[in-house]
Every structure is written in C-alpha cells, then in structure tokens.
Amino acid sequence: MQPQDFDQIASPVSVAHFSQYKLSRLLLKHLEKLGFHMVNSEKHEHGSIGEREIFMGHGCIAINDAERGVTVTASFLSKGKYMTRDIQCHFLVGTDxxxxxxxxxxxxxxxxxxxxxxxxxxxxxxxxLGQYLIKERPGMLFFIFNKDAIGVLVAHDLKQGEFVLQVPFYPPQQKLEDFSSETSM
Ligand SMILES: Cc1cc2nc3c(=O)[nH]c(=O)nc-3n(C[C@H](O)[C@H](O)[C@H](O)COP(=O)(O)OP(=O)(O)OC[C@H]3O[C@@H](n4cnc5c(N)ncnc54)[C@H](O)[C@@H]3O)c2cc1C
Incomplete structure (x- = not known):
C-alpha cells in the first residue's frame, strides 16, 4: 500500500495489513503483560485449567453440561499422536x-x-517478487486472471517478500492432493 493509504481520514485508527501468525504473536505478548502464561500441554496432566493459563494447539471436539459449568473435550497432538483431554470450565466462549x-x-x-x-x-x-512489485506495481492485492493461472495474490509484506496466493478450488473435480508443493511452484 502507499503511505497515504495509512492516513487516518475516516477513522482515528490506521488501516493495517497484518499476517495472522504475526497478529497471534502480538496478542500473546499482550496477554503475557496481563499476567497470562502459556502452559506446556504435555506436562499438564490434570483436567482443570488454572487462572490465566493459555493452552495452544487444542481443538474443541465435544461439549457436555457439567454439574457446575461445562466440560470441554479437546484434542491435541502429543509426540505425533492425537490425544484428548477433558477440561472443566465455568464458562465457554465460542469464538471458533x-x-x-x-x-x-x-x-x-x-x-x-x-x-x-x-x-x-x-x-x-x-x-x-517483492522487490519487483515495489518498483513496478506497489499494492496489496493482485488479481491474476489469464489462461495459465487464476488467483488472488495477497502481498503481506513487500519488503520481506511475504505473500499468500489464493487459488480457486473446485471439488469434486479437483482434490486437495492436486495442489502439491510441486504444483504450487
Ligand atoms: C481470504 C479471506 C480474506 C478476508 N478478508 C477480509 C478483509 O479484508 N476484511 C475483513 O473485515 N474481513 C475479511 N475476512 C473475514 C474475516 O477474516 C473473518 O470475518 C474473521 O476472521 C472472523 O473472525 P472470527 O474470530 O469469528 O473467526 P476466525 O478468525 O476464523 O477465528 C477462529 C479461530 O478459532 C480456531 N478454531 C476453529 N475451530 C476450533 C476448535 N474446534 N477448537 C478450538 N479452536 C478452533 C481457529 O483456529 C481460529 O484461530 C477475510 C476472510 C478470508 C477467509
């Protein structure tokens, strides 16, 4: 984007274009400042979560009413195997x-x-590619539509050369396996 695109014309906060993995790191840093801490799930055997503990890499697979609150069954990867654990909570907020x-x-x-x-x-x-686009066509979104390729190229960081290419996918005519690393290149 051009510097003027970041001017705060319509809003007191500036527009930002930020990869999710960078945003997650930033949010975690803020949570740590508020006294939260990440827990090593492999070492954590019992089902209850202490105050301000963060468990990463857990997927909610079932919810059951408990006597007080709710029991959540979560799956997580431990030493290459999927395991499950039951977690007791007072509240469950579904933001998934x-x-x-x-x-x-x-x-x-x-x-x-x-x-x-x-x-x-x-x-x-x-x-x-980042350097080429900075010189020739600075921008954030590039719409590709020609005989060889269709896709939207999202420039996450031109200086760093970080991109996401979004390619339309049509199952059942196409399978996810058709998109191997070799195909992507
Ligand atoms: C390609 C694309 C481009 C977009 N562009 C824009 C844009 O320019 N502007 C805009 O305003 N919006 C845009 N959106 C929409 C925006 O990203 C979504 O509306 C927004 O992220 C929804 O937020 P959310 O918190 O509800 O869900 P999400 O951001 O999807 O977050 C859900 C989280 O829950 C986790 N989760 C999922 N299942 C489970 C489970 N079972 N157990 C535990 N965790 C789980 C996921 O890993 C994820 O971290 C775009 C979306 C896409 C896909």
Whole structure:
C-alpha cells in the first residue's frame, strides 16, 4: 500500500495489513503483560485449567453440561499422536469461526449461504517478487486472471517478500492432493 493509504481520514485508527501468525504473536505478548502464561500441554496432566493459563494447539471436539459449568473435550497432538483431554470450565466462549464446533455442538444452525467459495492458500516467501512489485506495481492485492493461472495474490509484506496466493478450488473435480508443493511452484 502507499503511505497515504495509512492516513487516518475516516477513522482515528490506521488501516493495517497484518499476517495472522504475526497478529497471534502480538496478542500473546499482550496477554503475557496481563499476567497470562502459556502452559506446556504435555506436562499438564490434570483436567482443570488454572487462572490465566493459555493452552495452544487444542481443538474443541465435544461439549457436555457439567454439574457446575461445562466440560470441554479437546484434542491435541502429543509426540505425533492425537490425544484428548477433558477440561472443566465455568464458562465457554465460542469464538471458533464460521465452521464453529461450539455452535454445531449446541445445535445452532449457520444463517445464510455457506461454502460461497473454496480456496487453496499458498503461503510463500519471494524477495525477488517483492522487490519487483515495489518498483513496478506497489499494492496489496493482485488479481491474476489469464489462461495459465487464476488467483488472488495477497502481498503481506513487500519488503520481506511475504505473500499468500489464493487459488480457486473446485471439488469434486479437483482434490486437495492436486495442489502439491510441486504444483504450487
Ligand atoms: C481470504 C479471506 C480474506 C478476508 N478478508 C477480509 C478483509 O479484508 N476484511 C475483513 O473485515 N474481513 C475479511 N475476512 C473475514 C474475516 O477474516 C473473518 O470475518 C474473521 O476472521 C472472523 O473472525 P472470527 O474470530 O469469528 O473467526 P476466525 O478468525 O476464523 O477465528 C477462529 C479461530 O478459532 C480456531 N478454531 C476453529 N475451530 C476450533 C476448535 N474446534 N477448537 C478450538 N479452536 C478452533 C481457529 O483456529 C481460529 O484461530 C477475510 C476472510 C478470508 C477467509
């Protein structure tokens, strides 16, 4: 984006374009400042979570009413194997996105049309492409539509050369396996 795109014209805060893994790191730093800490899940055997403990890499797979609060069954990877653990909570806040397991477990239907489009995202680094685009066509989104390729190229960081290419994906005619690293290159 151009420097003027960051001017705070319509809002007191500036627009930002920020990769999710960078945002997650930033959010964790802020949580640590508030006294939260990450827990090594392999060492943590018992089911209850202490105050301000953060468990990464856990997926909620089931929810059950408990006598007080709720019991959540979560899956996590330990030494290459999927394991599960039950976690007792006073409250469960379902913030697990459009395909929310929490929403489905509670029998709540999604409103509106689902599966609007399927995309395969290819996250890659290319300093050469970044430098070329800075000189020739600075921008954040590049729409590619020609006989050889269709996709949206998202420039996460031109200086660093960090990109995500989003390619439309049409199952059942196409399978995810068709998009190997070799194909992506
Ligand atoms: C390609 C693309 C481009 C977009 N561009 C824009 C844009 O320019 N502007 C805009 O405003 N919006 C944009 N959006 C939409 C925006 O990203 C979403 O609306 C927003 O991220 C939804 O936030 P959320 O917190 O509800 O869910 P998410 O951001 O999806 O977060 C859900 C989290 O829950 C985790 N999770 C999922 N299942 C489980 C489980 N079972 N157990 C535990 N954790 C789980 C996921 O790993 C994820 O971290 C875009 C979306 C996409 C896909």
């Amino acid at each position: 996105g459009a395909g929310s397991s929490v929403r489905k477990s509670l029998g709540i239907n999604m409103r509106g049309e689902k599966d609007l489009q399927k995309l395969v995202s290819v996250h890659f680094l290319s300093e050469a």
